Amino acid sequence: MAFFPCFLSVVFVVRNQADGLEGMLCEATEVIASMVSDYELIIVDNASSDDSVAQLKRLTAEDGVANLQVYALTKEVDLDTASWVGLENALGDYAVVLDPLADDIAFLPNMLEHAARGADVVFVCNTEHTPQPLLYRFAFKLFHRAYRWCNGIHLVKDAPQFRLLTKKVINFILQHPKPTMIYRHLPATGGFARTCLTYSAPPKAQPRKHLGESVDRGIRMLVSSTRAPMRLVTALSLFGAVMNLLYCAYVVGIALFKTDVAAGWISLSLQESGMFFLISLVLLVLGEYILNMASFSGDGPLYYIGQEFTSCRMTRLEKLNVEDAAPVISMARAWGGERAS
Amino acid sequence: MISNSAPCHEAIIIGGGFYGSAIAIHLARQRGFKRIVLLEREGGLLRRASYNNQARVHNGYHYPRSFTTAYRSRVNLPRFVADWPQAVKRDFTKLYAIARHNSKVTARQFERFCRDIGAQIRRADSAAHALFEPRLIEEVFQVQEYAFDATQLARWAVQELEACGVQVRLLTRATEIYQGADHTLQVVTDSEGGPQRLSCRYLFNCTYSGSNHLNGDFPGLDTDLRHEITEMALMQMPPALEGLGVTVMDGPFFSMMPFPSRDLHTLSHVRFTPHVQWDDDKSINPYDKLARHERSSRVERMVRDVGRYIPAILDSRHRDSLYEVKTVLAKNDRNDGRPILFEKHASLPGCYSVLGGKIDNIYEVLEKLDNEVF
Numbered sequence: 001m002a003f004f005p006c007f008l009s010v011v012f013v014v015r016n017q018a019d020g021l022e023g024m025l026c027e028a029t030e031v032i033a034s035m036v037s038d039y040e041l042i043i044v045d046n047a048s049s050d051d052s053v054a055q056l057k058r059l060t061a062e063d064g065v066a067n068l069q070v071y072a073l074t075k076e077v078d079l080d081t082a083s084w085v086g087l088e089n090a091l092g093d094y095a096v097v098l099d100p101l102a103d104d105i106a107f108l109p110n111m112l113e114h115a116a117r118g119a120d121v122v123f124v125c126n127t128e129h130t131p132q133p134l135l136y137r138f139a140f141k142l143f144h145r146a147y148r149w150c151n152g153i154h155l156v157k158d159a160p161q162f163r164l165l166t167k168k169v170i171n172f173i174l175q176h177p178k179p180t181m182i183y184r185h186l187p188a189t190g191g192f193a194r195t196c197l198t199y200s201a202p203p204k205a206q207p208r209k210h211l212g213e214s215v216d217r218g219i220r221m222l223v224s225s226t227r228a229p230m231r232l233v234t235a236l237s238l239f240g241a242v243m244n245l246l247y248c249a250y251v252v253g254i255a256l257f258k259t260d261v262a263a264g265w266i267s268l269s270l271q272e273s274g275m276f277f278l279i280s281l282v283l284l285v286l287g288e289y290i291l292n293m294a295s296f297s298g299d300g301p302l303y304y305i306g307q308e309f310t311s312c313r314m315t316r317l318e319k320l321n322v323e324d325a326a327p328v329i330s331m332a333r334a335w336g337g338e339r340a341s
Numbered sequence: 342m343i344s345n346s347a348p349c350h351e352a353i354i355i356g357g358g359f360y361g362s363a364i365a366i367h368l369a370r371q372r373g374f375k376r377i378v379l380l381e382r383e384g385g386l387l388r389r390a391s392y393n394n395q396a397r398v399h400n401g402y403h404y405p406r407s408f409t410t411a412y413r414s415r416v417n418l419p420r421f422v423a424d425w426p427q428a429v430k431r432d433f434t435k436l437y438a439i440a441r442h443n444s445k446v447t448a449r450q451f452e453r454f455c456r457d458i459g460a461q462i463r464r465a466d467s468a469a470h471a472l473f474e475p476r477l478i479e480e481v482f483q484v485q486e487y488a489f490d491a492t493q494l495a496r497w498a499v500q501e502l503e504a505c506g507v508q509v510r511l512l513t514r515a516t517e518i519y520q521g522a523d524h525t526l527q528v529v530t531d532s533e534g535g536p537q538r539l540s541c542r543y544l545f546n547c548t549y550s551g552s553n554h555l556n557g558d559f560p561g562l563d564t565d566l567r568h569e570i571t572e573m574a575l576m577q578m579p580p581a582l583e584g585l586g587v588t589v590m591d592g593p594f595f596s597m598m599p600f601p602s603r604d605l606h607t608l609s610h611v612r613f614t615p616h617v618q619w620d621d622d623k624s625i626n627p628y629d630k631l632a633r634h635e636r637s638s639r640v641e642r643m644v645r646d647v648g649r650y651i652p653a654i655l656d657s658r659h660r661d662s663l664y665e666v667k668t669v670l671a672k673n674d675r676n677d678g679r680p681i682l683f684e685k686h687a688s689l690p691g692c693y694s695v696l697g698g699k700i701d702n703i704y705e706v707l708e709k710l711d712n713e714v715f
Contacts, residue, residue: 007645038641062617069612091645174476 001035004112008032008039009095010105011086013079015046017100018055024100025065031105035112041065042086045072046079078217079161081180087170088179096164102126102203103162110197111164120192122164125157127200136211143218150226151185158196159188176300181224190304227291234287241280247273349540350376353528355515355555356547357381359391359491360695362498363703364545364710369505371707372715377507378539380530382514382628386502387495390549391700393573393665395598395607398422398429398487398701402437402462405446405454405591407678412458417701418487428493430601435486435586436469437462438650441479445591448480461485472581477650478589486586489700490601517557518544518692526691529557543715546694550627550666560688565671566621566696570631573663574608574640575600579656582606587651595647597654605660610646613639616664620671627666638662669698683709 010028014021025041032039045052056070071085083097094115096108103126111122132140148154165187173179173186188194222229251269254261351374354361361379368374383389397403400418401411422429439448446454455462465481473481502509510532517529526544530537546552546559550568553561576597578585586606588596595610616634619625640659648655670682681697683706693713695706 007641040642062619091642 001109002113003037004035004116005037006094006112006116007092008036008112009042009086009090009092010039010108011042011044011083011090011095011097012100013044013046013082013086013097014048014052014100015076016048016050016052018048018050018052020100021052021055022059022065025059025068028105029065029067031108035109038092040067040069040091042069042071042090044082044086045070046082047073047076078213080184083161084180084183087165087183088174090170093167094164095167095170098162100204102130104199104201107162107197107199114195114197115164115166118193119195120166120169121187121194123158123160123188123194123196124162124164125160125196125198126162126203127198128202130203132209133211136209136214139211139215139218143215143222147218147222147225150222150228151189153185153188155184155221159185163187172301172304177297178224181220182300184221185225192306227294230287230291230294234284234291237280237284237287241277241284244273244277244280248277348376349525349542350378351541352377352543352545353515353526353539353541354379354545354547355528356549356551357383357386357498357509357511358389358547358549359387359494359498359700360549360697360703360706361545361547362386362502364547364695364706365507366498366501366505367707367710369507371711374715375506377505378541379502379507379509380513380515380528381509381511384511385495386498386509386511387491390665390667391494392491392602393663394667394700395573395596395609396488396491396600396602397596397598397699398489399699400484400486401458401460402455402484402486403588404678405451408458410678410680411454411460413705414699414701415458415460417704420704421489421701422487425489425494425497428490428497430488430490430599433488433584433586433599434469435484436465436481436588437484438473438481438587438589439479440589440592440594440650441477443592444479444594448482451480451590452482455482455484472585472587472651472653474650474652488586488599488601492602494700515548515555518555518559518689519557520689524690526689527557542691544689544692546692547696549696550668552668552694552696553621553623554626558689559692560686561623562682562684562694562696564682564684566668567618567671568621568627568630568666568668569615569618570634571609571614571665571667572616572636572639573614573665574638574643574659575603575605575661575663576608576640576654577658577660578606579653581653582651582657589650594650595643597647603661606657607663608640608643608647608654608657610639610643612646613643615667621668627668631664631666634664636662636664667698668696670696681705685713 010032012024028041043056045056053072059065060068060070069089071089073082073085079099087095087097094112096111098105103124107124111124114122144154144156153159169187169190169192172190173183176182248270251266251273255266352368354365354377357379365377365379369377398418398421399414401414404411404414437451439446439451452462462482462484465483469483470481513530513532515528516531519527521527521540525540525542528539528541528544530539546555553566586598593611595608597606597608600607616639638659640662644654644657669679673679679698681702682694684694686692686694697706
């Protein structure tokens with residue numbers, strides 16, 4: 001097996017898997033230990049209600065599993081947030097996040113190989129999914145359509161949760177004020193060198209997902225990652241305002257050129273369209289301000305410098321400290337020429 | 342060679358660390374004891390836990406969750422500086438930084454706490470702030486805290502013990518304690534010359550991690566102890582961090598202090614410094630356990646994590662690591678208080694056990710001793 005001289009952090013997010021923990025960690029150790037020069041297994045316990053924490057305590061003892069780092073959360077959070085808890089504290093040059101129930105650790109060497117070849121982000125997509133109820137599948141499709149329309153990526157295919165990130169990607173995410181919200185999509189949308197791999201393995205039994213929670217999370221993800229829906233709202237407001245203004249003109253036209261108009265129609269119509277024009281205008285302005293505020297509060301750094309290099313030669317250093325009359329004149333000419341053009 | 346019929350000593354002190362030496366000197370100077378023997382298993386004084394530690398002279402800042410420990414540190418520091426000026430290093434800047442996330446105190450609470458115990462504190466200047474990553478550090482304070490040089494303390498101990506006429510037996514291990522006749526206590530020692538039996542009127546057990554590992558009639562401590570094998574990394578700091586001590590509070594963070602006796606810095610990390618922990622158990626000898634411990638340094642992990650808070654540390658170089666058994670009272674394992682343990686064994690009149698976690702706590706021990714009637 002290939003050997004990678006690096007420090008690898010592997011983040012496991014677990015919940016109520018007390019029985020499987022030891023086997024899972026031993027398996028992971030077996031895969032990783034001989035492959036990298038140093039590693040750590042970070043276990044984020046997502047507020048298990050069984051005796052997972054006690055098991056983990058036992059496993060960290062002297063005769064337990066080596067290189068464990070455990071973070072036990074007090075309250076259950078979504079998978080992305082829990083993954084981020086581990087990533088934020090990861091020490092490795094590379095960090096891998098996996099959900100032991102859904103993802104296969106045996107695929108790790110493959111991921112490392114791509115990382116060693118220069119990928120900053122390696123995504124791995126399992127083509128097989130746990131079956132979910134019809135309504136969930138429908139909402140799932142709808143969300144991903146909407147997300148793709150807004151952000152240009154399909155979250156499941158382009159930014160799956162089983163992933164390897166280099167330290168620099170983690171550091172970039174850390175610079176954002178709300179890292180947990182952007183953690184899911186930024187590695188894919190941040191412009192880093194990324195590879196997307198697929199494999200097919202039946203996932204282990206996974207708990208049923210709740211539609212209500214998923215909808216809530218989906219809406220938050222949509223709202224936090226894109227301005228498109230809000231822009232749609234402001235565009236509609238603008239449309240409403242313009243249409244009401246046109247309607248006002250229409251009513252005035254009717255009043256001027258028609259005589260058989262029912263009493264009160266003109267004043268009522270003018271009042272209504274005028275009010276709606278004003279309301280639409282107010283909504284438009286408010287919406288734009290909200291958008292602006294959201295961009296201020298949610299935005300991290302706007303750019304990331306992937307690489308930088310400097311020319312070997314510096315002409316400044318090659319210059320002699322000699323006053324020469326001729327070049328000065330030619331320079332003035334060049335400047336003059338520039339100004340003229 | 343002393344045999345069974347040898348004259349009775351007035352006091353025997355087991356353990357030639359800082360506490361044992363200071364107690365022997367105190368008994369000779371203040372209480373007029375004449376025949377004192379000090380037993381030490383190493384080849385010199387102050388070689389173990391007195392040397393292998395962070396070399397911090399506490400001034401209270403470290404214990405925002407244990408007011409008594411903090412306040413006593415405040416009281417003891419000036420005395421320590423006055424009594425051992427040659428061993429105290431003061432020419433460095435000490436910074437305490439409060440982590441933004443996962444800290445058990447906030448900057449505001451820490452500042453208030455320091456004012457409450459009367460410890461000097463002020464916001465650090467911008468040059469100091471620039472060393473830290475602002476997203477992870479809430480505030481940086483400059484405080485007054487010193488480091489001590491254990492080799493200087495050892496030199497002092499050797500001179501003083503000699504001046505007081507205390508008999509120091511190096512490479513000698515106490516193994517058993519028995520109740521003798523006429524209110525005497527018998528100590529069986531083991532050294533190159535084979536086992537010997539010494540008798541004395543008063544016995545002081547100052548063996549720190551070995552406190553419970555004496556056989557014979559010794560009843561053991563009433564208080565539960567907890568041990569851990571710790572790694573203190575000795576680092577050559579880059580110029581930006583020379584002359585600086587930094588502690589990041591208060592949780593799974595780290596501390597670096599000048600280590601005067603080697604002219605390096607110690608680096609310790611709450612997450613990585615303890616390698617193994619266990620509750621004190623008669624069947625596990627801490628010294629043997631340390632000897633068997635595979636000393637695989639965790640310094641790389643420490644530096645990686647510290648580098649997130651203080652990027653400059655990534656340029657430091659690892660020179661060496663000190664491994665030692667650290668012993669605390671089990672009940673203080675969580676609350677961070679570090680009281681000394683002063684136990685008078687009822688079943689063995691005249692026998693005392695003293696265990697302390699901090700060098701400047703010596704004054705508490707001596708005060709307790711002064712209350713004893715010999």
